[in-house]
Amino acid sequence: MLICVAALLISSGCTQQSEKIIFGDVGWDSMKFHNAVAMYIAETAYDLETEEISGSTPVTYGALKKGDIHLYMETWTDNIPAYSGDVQSGELIELGVNYDDNxxxxxxxxxxxxxxxxxxxxxxxxxxxxxxxxxxxxxxxxxxxxxxxxxxxxxxxxxxxxxxxxxxxxxxxxxxxxxxxxxxxxxxxxxxxxxxxxxxxxxxxxxxxxxxxxxxxxxxxxxxxxxxxxxxRQGKCECPSVRLTVCANPQFVKDNPEFVEFLSKYSTSSELTSKALMYINENNAEYADAAKWFLVEYDNLLDEWLPSDKAELVRGELLK
Amino acid sequence: MHKLLTVFPEDIYIDIKAPIDKFINFMLQNWSPFFEAVSKSLQLFLNAIGSAVNAIPWWLLIIAVFFASYKVSKKISTSILYSALLFFIGVIGLFDMMYATLAIIIASVIISLLIGLPSGIVMSASKKISIFAVPVLDTMQTMPSFVYLIPAVMLLGLGNVPAVIATTIYALPPVIRLTSHGIRQVDVEVVEAAKAFGSTKMQILFKVQIPQALPTIMAGVNQTIMMAISMVVTCSMIGATGLGSEVIKGINRLESGRGFAAGIAIVIVAIILDRLTQGVFKKNE
The missing domain is CATH 3.40.190.100 (Glycine betaine-binding periplasmic protein; domain 2)
Incomplete structure (x- = not known):
C-alpha cells in the first residue's frame, strides 16, 4: 500500500507533460489486460507514450479525478460508491462500456x-x-x-x-x-x-x-x-452484471479527442476477457504479449474500434 | 558489441520464478497435514492468549498501566498521562479492537522471545554460526512482508495465525542480534575472573554474561515489541482482526477519520509499551 502511494506521489510530480497517457491499474488481471491492449494501440496507432500506475481503488480513483491518472479501462462502477455522482457532476467522463456480462x-x-x-x-x-x-x-x-x-x-x-x-x-x-x-x-x-x-x-x-x-x-x-x-441492495437476490466502463479525467478527454474516440468504441465481453486471462495463465505470458496475441486472434475488433488507417497501422506493427 | 555495454545480456537469464512456484505448490499438495498441525497449535496458543487478555477488565488494565508506569517513571504525572491515553482509546470506541491487536502482538512477542533469546545466546558463542545467521536475519527484516504473506495464507489459511507468523518473522531479528551483541560485549576480564574462580561455562553464561548483558538484551526485547506493533496494519491485509483492520477499512472506504482514529490508538499502544519496557531496562542499568 505504502509503495503504491509512494509510486503515485513520485509519478504525480512528473506527469505535467500531457503527451504521456497514464492508465490506472487497480490490481486485478482483467484490468491489467485491458490496459495492455489499449496501451498497445495508443503506442502503435496514435504514437502516444503510455504508463501504468498501480494502487488500490480509493487511491487511484482519487488520482483519476485529480488528473494524475488519466483513465480506467475497467471501472467496477458498483464497487465505487462515488462513481455515479462524479459522472453526473462532470468530474469524470464515462466514455463507454467495456463489458457488462460479468x-x-x-x-x-x-x-x-x-x-x-x-x-x-x-x-x-x-x-x-x-x-x-x-x-x-x-x-x-x-x-x-x-x-x-x-x-x-x-x-x-x-x-x-x-x-x-x-x-x-x-x-x-x-x-x-x-x-x-x-x-x-x-x-x-x-x-x-x-x-x-x-x-x-x-x-x-x-x-x-x-x-x-x-x-x-x-x-x-x-x-x-x-x-x-x-x-x-438488500442482498435478497443474485447480483446483476456490473457495468464495467471506460472512464477518464475530463481534461484528458479534452486534450486527446482522437484517442478518446477509440476509447469510447472500446468494447469486449466477459468471454473474450477470460480467454485472454486463460492465455496468460497457461503460457505464463506478460500482459503486453497477451494483448498482441488477443489483437491477432480477434482481428475484427480492430475494425470495430479504429478508423481503417489506424487499424492498418496496428496490423502492420503486429506483423513485425 | 556495444549492445552488451548498454543492455544486460538476455542469454544468461535464469528462471527462478518457476522453481519457487513449484516448491510452494509441492508444499501445498504434500505437506498440508504438517501445516495444518502448525496452524492448529498456533491457533490454540493464540486463543489462550486472547482469552487471557480478554479476561482483564478495562478498568483493571488502566489501573495496571497507572501503577506500572509509576513504578518505572516515579512520576505521578506520567502515570496519569499514560492511563488517560489508554482511557482515550476506550473513549473513541476502540478498546475491544485494541484487545484483539494486543493478543496478536503478545503472542508474536512471546514466540519471538522463546526462539530469539536461545538463538542469540548460541550466536554469541560461535563466530561461524553468526556468519551464517547475520544475512538470514537481514533477509527477515528487509524482505517485503507481502512476498511471504501470500504463500503463508495459502498454507495456513487466512486470519490471525499467518499474522502471528509474519509478525514473528519481522520482529525476531532484533532480540537475536542484541542478545548476541550484549553477551559478546561483556568485559573479557570479568569472564576471565569468573573462569579463574572455577566457574563452569553454564555458570559463566547465566551468572556473569547474561546479567551483565541484560540492558542490551532488554533493548532488543523493546525493539522486538516495537517491530511487532509496526506489523499490525500489514497483517490486517491478510485478515488479522483489531486496530489494523480498522485502518484498512478506513482507507478502503476513504474514511480518513476512521483510519486516523485507529492509527492514533496504535500510536498510543506503541508509546505505552515502549515506555514501560524501556523503563524496565533502564532500571536494570
Whole structure:
C-alpha cells in the first residue's frame, strides 16, 4: 500500500507533460489486460507514450479525478460508491462500456458438491446448490478460528458489494451458522481460494468473473433468487452484471479527442476477457504479449474500434 | 558489441520464478497435514492468549498501566498521562479492537522471545554460526512482508495465525542480534575472573554474561515489541482482526477519520509499551 502511494506521489510530480497517457491499474488481471491492449494501440496507432500506475481503488480513483491518472479501462462502477455522482457532476467522463456480462457471488470449488475421484475427493456437500443451502453445511466449511461456526470468505471491505454480501448472509439467516470474514485484501482472498483448491479443501468465498482464478480453478457459483432491482441492495437476490466502463479525467478527454474516440468504441465481453486471462495463465505470458496475441486472434475488433488507417497501422506493427 | 555495454545480456537469464512456484505448490499438495498441525497449535496458543487478555477488565488494565508506569517513571504525572491515553482509546470506541491487536502482538512477542533469546545466546558463542545467521536475519527484516504473506495464507489459511507468523518473522531479528551483541560485549576480564574462580561455562553464561548483558538484551526485547506493533496494519491485509483492520477499512472506504482514529490508538499502544519496557531496562542499568 505504502509503495503504491509512494509510486503515485513520485509519478504525480512528473506527469505535467500531457503527451504521456497514464492508465490506472487497480490490481486485478482483467484490468491489467485491458490496459495492455489499449496501451498497445495508443503506442502503435496514435504514437502516444503510455504508463501504468498501480494502487488500490480509493487511491487511484482519487488520482483519476485529480488528473494524475488519466483513465480506467475497467471501472467496477458498483464497487465505487462515488462513481455515479462524479459522472453526473462532470468530474469524470464515462466514455463507454467495456463489458457488462460479468458475474459475482459466492463460489465453492466444484469438488465440494460433485467430488473429484481423480484427486480422491469425496463430495462433502452433495446437495449444495443455492446460497441458502449453506445452512446445512456449516461443518463442512469450519472456521479454523471458531470451531462452532462455518466461515464465509467475504468481499473486501469498502467495496459496495461487501455491504450487499453482509446483508445477504443475514437475510438467509447464515450469520447464525457462519462467520463472515473480511479477507483484508484482494490478494489474500485469491490466495485463500487457491490454497484451499490446491489442497482439495472445502471453501466458500465471494469472488467474481472473469478472473484467472475462475479460469484456472473449477469453481461453482451458488445460485440465488433471480435478480430484481429493488431486492438486490438488500442482498435478497443474485447480483446483476456490473457495468464495467471506460472512464477518464475530463481534461484528458479534452486534450486527446482522437484517442478518446477509440476509447469510447472500446468494447469486449466477459468471454473474450477470460480467454485472454486463460492465455496468460497457461503460457505464463506478460500482459503486453497477451494483448498482441488477443489483437491477432480477434482481428475484427480492430475494425470495430479504429478508423481503417489506424487499424492498418496496428496490423502492420503486429506483423513485425 | 556495444549492445552488451548498454543492455544486460538476455542469454544468461535464469528462471527462478518457476522453481519457487513449484516448491510452494509441492508444499501445498504434500505437506498440508504438517501445516495444518502448525496452524492448529498456533491457533490454540493464540486463543489462550486472547482469552487471557480478554479476561482483564478495562478498568483493571488502566489501573495496571497507572501503577506500572509509576513504578518505572516515579512520576505521578506520567502515570496519569499514560492511563488517560489508554482511557482515550476506550473513549473513541476502540478498546475491544485494541484487545484483539494486543493478543496478536503478545503472542508474536512471546514466540519471538522463546526462539530469539536461545538463538542469540548460541550466536554469541560461535563466530561461524553468526556468519551464517547475520544475512538470514537481514533477509527477515528487509524482505517485503507481502512476498511471504501470500504463500503463508495459502498454507495456513487466512486470519490471525499467518499474522502471528509474519509478525514473528519481522520482529525476531532484533532480540537475536542484541542478545548476541550484549553477551559478546561483556568485559573479557570479568569472564576471565569468573573462569579463574572455577566457574563452569553454564555458570559463566547465566551468572556473569547474561546479567551483565541484560540492558542490551532488554533493548532488543523493546525493539522486538516495537517491530511487532509496526506489523499490525500489514497483517490486517491478510485478515488479522483489531486496530489494523480498522485502518484498512478506513482507507478502503476513504474514511480518513476512521483510519486516523485507529492509527492514533496504535500510536498510543506503541508509546505505552515502549515506555514501560524501556523503563524496565533502564532500571536494570
Amino acid at each position: 458475474i459475482q457471488g459466492l463460489y465453492v470449488p466444484r469438488y465440494v458438491v460433485e467430488g473429484d475421484p481423480s484427486r480422491g475427493i469425496e463430495p462433502l456437500a452433495p446437495d449444495l446448490k443455492m446460497v441458502e443451502d449453506l445452512k446445512n453445511y456449516k461443518d463442512v466449511f469450519t472456521d479454523p478460528e471458531d470451531a462452532s461456526k462455518g466461515r464465509i470468505y467475504g468481499s473486501i471491505s469498502g467495496w459496495e458489494i461487501d455491504e450487499i454480501m453482509r446483508k445477504k448472509v443475514e437475510y438467509y439467516g447464515l450469520d447464525e451458522f457462519y462467520n463472515y470474514i473480511d479477507p483484508g485484501s484482494d490478494a489474500a482472498l485469491s490466495a485463500s481460494i487457491a490454497g484451499a483448491y490446491e489442497k482439495g479443501e472445502p471453501i466458500v468465498a465471494y469472488y467474481w468473473e472473469p478472473t484467472w482464478i475462475t479460469g484456472k480453478y473449477d469453481l461453482l457459483l451458488l445460485e440465488d433468487a433471480p435478480y430484481e432491482e429493488s431486492l438486490y
